[in-house]
Amino acid sequence: MTLLALEELLARCNLSPRNFIPSGLASALSVTTPDEQQQGAACVDIGAGVVNIAVLNEGTFLHIEALAFGGANLTHDVSARLHASLADAERIK
Numbered sequence: 110m111t112l113l114a115l116e117e118l119l120a121r122c123n124l125s126p127r128n129f130i131p132s133g134l135a136s137a138l139s140v141t142t143p144d145e146q147q148q149g150a151a152c153v154d155i156g157a158g159v160v161n162i163a164v165l166n167e168g169t170f171l172h173i174e175a176l177a178f179g180g181a182n183l184t185h186d187v188s189a190r191l192h193a194s195l196a197d198a199e200r201i202k
Contacts, residue, residue, distance in 0.1 A: 133161025133173045141165065155180045 112129065119126060137152035149166040160176040180202065188198035 131161070131163070131173050131175075132156075133163040133175065134170055136161065137163035137165055137170075143168070155183065157181050 115129075133152070133154050136154040137150065138146075140152060141150045146165045147168045150164070152163045152165075154161040154163070156179045158177075158179040158181060160179055162172075162174045162176070163170070164172045184195060184198045184202055187193065187202055188195050191198065191201070193201065
């Protein structure tokens, strides 16, 4: 879904968000403490099709990167290397 389509959808629902943030940053902010954000942290969010990496330091968002592979790729790799079923590979991952 594009940002424009999302904005149109929200407008039809009478919602008006104040801001949008990348999902990797939202993940990082939700799983790190303010102390960790101050000291520096990198959060790796492994989704089905994308891996997001967000870097925080001194309480500031520094960088985000999205890699075009995700959990599904990792599951298949674990399955192939260990000669395990996909279900077993998912549990191992």
